[in-house]
Amino acid sequence: MTTDTAIPTPPTPPTPPIRLAVIVGSTREGRFGPKVAGWFADHAGLRGGMSVDVIDLAETPLPAALTHRPGPEDAEALGAVTPRLAAADAFAVVTPEYNHSYPAALKNAIDWHYTQWQAKPVGFVSYGGISGGLRAVEHLRPVFAEVHAVTVRAADRRADPLPPPERRGLRREPGAAARGHAGPVGPFRALLDAPPNSSRQSLHRIIVPGGNSKSHTPSRVKPALRHTPFDAGWPTDGNACRYR
Template sequence: MTDDAEAGQAGDGADPLRVAVIIGSTREGRIGDAVGRWFVERARVRGELDLVVLDLAEFDFPVHYPERATEQMTEFAGAIGKAEAFVVVTPEYNRSFPASLKQAIDFAYDEWQTKPVGFVSYGHGSSGLYAVEQLRSVFTELHTVTLRNGVALDFLHTPLEDRAGSCARDRAVRLMLDQLGWWGWALREARAVRPYVS
């Protein structure tokens, strides 16, 4: 499937696919919230997707991992459990992803299983791809399916607001969402047929 009309057919007769968009940076002065808004603006045109944004900067997570989960930890894990697919928006810090994102990922376990994960990464030069490669290992451990295609933004050469790269970026968003939908509905059906063995 390569366009929005064809992509929508995957969900015909089914409830919209519940997709959680996770904004991973909590750094002051970050651009992650702008990148998240940019992506969600493009994803919302897909009527077959039901989007919820989980901005980690809006959660008050503990500095030290507590013996019992806090209300905010439980809220985040519950949102992960309700979602059927994920898009992680991540910067690249020193060739990896933010500690805030790893902390949040570790608050859930079973809730991630048998669901697809796509990535929107950004950076200067590498487009955040080093962060994505490390996240693939983490999400493989959590029994997810990570998408081959993602959206990679290189702000060294093309700022987010630069129109020159908009066609290629929009095409990358469409392709990733096509694949996310395919896996999301396929895995929804598979979970309904038989329980997953982990």
């Protein structure tokens, strides 16, 4: 006589948090970028299952001369940035608009790296100029495409810092700002959480050389074709130049 013994189901391991790197692209004196990055990082940190790392290119400057054989000083500078980019699952680039484009320090950071960007979504938070940094963002999209990252269509952008919502008669429920303004990576959450052989692999085939050009991301995670509303407390500073 034999008895069937049920095999216990192993517990499901906890899902690791999405590692979001927020990159501050402005390095100018008197810049407004850190305020915007801090505001975005605070709201993104309110989302469950997400860890945020703010990489300020002014505080971690990279060498201006690109080389395959960096010296000790250059290697030390790269060591403060490269491992953090490699560890990230997604990026939110905070950029102003300079002369209808983006800052040189941001381009330098992109050019120093390659595999660190591959198969990862990139969202944008832009400000400055009459377009709210839109032209800077549109110039960045083909650059990130060349390093096989995928940019998210939805973006946060502002031409001017807004006063607090209370001064404008606006009210938002607690948490609404976090849901709205952390949106640039929100549409890709399903891809980031997926196992390697499912929808995340589909994203990988789109943007990695040699992949199947017919593969496409599932429609359920297609980025929203809209810009996020800006009535949830963009940082303000009357003395700061809004174009920096």
